[in-house]
Amino acid sequence: MAYFTQLDNNNKVIHVLIVEKEHMLNSEGFEEESVGSEYCKKTYNSETEWKQTFTDGTRFHFASVGYSYDDQRDAFIPPKPFDSWILDNDSLIWQSPIGMPPKMSDEEHSIGCFCVWDENLYKTDNTKGWIIKNPSME
Secondary structure, eight states: OEEEEEEOTTSBEEEEEEEOGGGGBOTTSOBOHHHHHHHHHHHTTOOSEEEEEOSSSTTSSOOOTTOEEETTTTEEEOOOSSTTOEEOTTTOOEEOTTOSOOOOOHHHHHTTOEEEEOHHHHHHOTTOOEEEEOGGGO
């Protein structure tokens, strides 16, 4: 089986579906993305674009609804999580503008603390943004 995404006019993924390999075979019996795309168009009576997505890292990410397809990179890019985050051009993963979350202590780990991004904090002070949350204090 293979996975295909339906793209809207802005190259946003609006649907992901499974296509049996038999629907991707060309006249010589080889799998071909364009054959699978045409099958999707006919089956779903759709003139929108269909692109194959892969679980093995081909096209960088396995696409989900809300991802974007970038023609130039031939890649699926996840939605931007926060306005301030920057896309890493090598990995196509969104990064915080101040780097990775802070290291937590062994005690923080043991009580289940976790880090979250606070966009408002970053907008107030662009050297801050990560907050360590303690679930027992929530």
